[in-house]
Amino acid sequence: MSSHESLGRMLASGAAEVGVGLSPGQARLLEHYAALITVWNRRLRLTGVRSAEDAVRVLILGALDILRFLPAQGVILDLGSGAGVPGIPIAALRPSAQVVLLEASRKKAAFLELASRELGLANVTVLNARAETLGRDPDHREHYDAVTARALAPLRVLVEYALPLLRMGGVAVFPKGVKAAAEVAAAAKALTILGGQAETRGSLSRNSSPSVVVRKIAPTPPEFSRRPGVPPRRPL
Secondary structure, rough: OHHHHHHHHOOOOOOOHHHOOOHHHHHHHHHHHHHHHHHHHHOOOOOOOOOOHHHHHHHHHHHHHHHHHOOOOEEEEOOOOOOOOHHHHHHHHOOOOEEEOOOOOOOHHHHHHHHHHHOOOOOEEEEEEOHHOOOOOOOOOOOHHHEEOOOOHHHHHHHHHHHHEEOOOOOOOEEEEHHHHHHHHHOHHHHHHHEEEEEEEOOOOOOOOOOEEEEEEOOOOOOOOOOOOOOHHOOO
């Protein structure tokens, strides 16, 4: 079996496991994306994966597992997008949604620009900025229908990044692994202050871990997010 066939089978079976149907065009796009990660990771250290197969199994299928929590339309923000996960797979599978990839590293933001062009994702915008700054910008505050982030920070820090950016009723989805419930408990104070309500949801995939789903149920006080660097140093 060729490498191309192997990736295709892995994508098809993994997507079916989480209830996602991939068109042939979407499967080809995700395979191309896995190849891009592999090539550019050698230069930019985007992620810890070392092969296209690992990119599919660890990154892409994990992103497909959280699609069920996200709206089919609207504006979705991916915080600390890095290699583009989960934002780029979401954009590929949610063509009616606008997906904003937020990345503080200029080099990684440049990769995200390149990848979105190579993949022909017209519904993707890349922003080279910090979440704390965006949360105080009137053009972005309470603007987003959904927020995602993978392996970025503990939950009590993530909610300070995300909730100022979410509209009322919006949802944030964070893959968090086996310690998801413990992170929800540790974030109780931050959630109360910032207007969020969290629950842990199990994975449908053998390759993924539980996620935390946070809904915005009350306004976020105007003093949050605090200035860049403060949330991780002094979490709520």
